Amino acid sequence: MNASIADNLAQVQALIQAACLAAGRPVSAVRLLAVSKTWGADAVRQAHAAGQVAFGENYIQEAVDKIVQLRDLPLKWHCIGPIQSNKTRLVAEHFDWVHSVDRLKIAQRLSEQRPASLPPLQVCIQVNVDGGATKSGVVPQALPALAQAVAALPNLQLRGLMTIPEPAQSSEAARVVHRRARLLLEALQTQGLALDTLSMGMSADMEAAIWEGSTMVRVGTAIFGKR
Numbered sequence: 741m742n743a744s745i746a747d748n749l750a751q752v753q754a755l756i757q758a759a760c761l762a763a764g765r766p767v768s769a770v771r772l773l774a775v776s777k778t779w780g781a782d783a784v785r786q787a788h789a790a791g792q793v794a795f796g797e798n799y800i801q802e803a804v805d806k807i808v809q810l811r812d813l814p815l816k817w818h819c820i821g822p823i824q825s826n827k828t829r830l831v832a833e834h835f836d837w838v839h840s841v842d843r844l845k846i847a848q849r850l851s852e853q854r855p856a857s858l859p860p861l862q863v864c865i866q867v868n869v870d871g872g873a874t875k876s877g878v879v880p881q882a883l884p885a886l887a888q889a890v891a892a893l894p895n896l897q898l899r900g901l902m903t904i905p906e907p908a909q910s911s912e913a914a915r916v917v918h919r920r921a922r923l924l925l926e927a928l929q930t931q932g933l934a935l936d937t938l939s940m941g942m943s944a945d946m947e948a949a950i951w952e953g954s955t956m957v958r959v960g961t962a963i964f965g966k967r
């Protein structure tokens with residue numbers, strides 16, 4: 741038992757509220773995604789008992805085991821990790837959201853494999869906003885074409901963008917990178933895509949991300965503890 745998950749959640753929510761106030765944004769504009777990777781179903785149950793509904797997972801098979809164990813709870817599951825072609829069916833069948841689409845082939849498979857009995861899979865495209873060493877994420881130049889193609893797939897609903905920038909030297913530097921993501925989202929909106937989600941900001945850069953328009957921050961360690 742970790743009796744402090746509820747306390748940790750309350751603290752993270754308080755940080756989000758303070759950042760929204762500082763940025764002049766309504767508190768309701770930013771949602772918290774609790775990243776439960778490596779933690780068991782019990783920890784997720786505790787977080788749910790404290791009011792948390794949306795959970796993020798990186799490792800697909802681990803996540804599916806947890807999702808099955810927790811079917812009795814009305815949770816929303818977000819895939820935030822890299823997706824290989826041979827894992828798309830598991831993702832399409834078990835998750836509500838995917839933040840980490842960065843190739844059309846993966847999006848096509850997710851759309852084809854999404855069961856007809858489920859609502860469209862909610863999708864964000866992962867963008868490499870800072871040219872970081874991580875191989876994940878589409879480069880900004882290729883984003884408009886990928887976004888239009890993903891938006892046209894029948895069983896997906898494109899919601900916005902996701903970023904995982906390299907750790908920044910300062911909050912100003914973090915804001916510069918997050919601003920780039922917001923401008924990319926706005927450019928897609930100008931091109932006619934109805935997008936409402938910017939999944940950006942983790943524990944270290946949450947304030948900077950919220951200042952620049954994040955609508956979903958992803959936090960693991962500060963809620964569940966050190967992995």
Ligand SMILES: *Cc1c(COP(=O)(O)O)cnc(C)c1O
Pocket residue numbers: 775777798820821904942943958959960961962
């Ligand atoms: C693990 C992870 C998080 C959460 O990181 P913490 O340091 O545990 O808060 C957020 N986003 C992604 C994509 C992750 O893989």
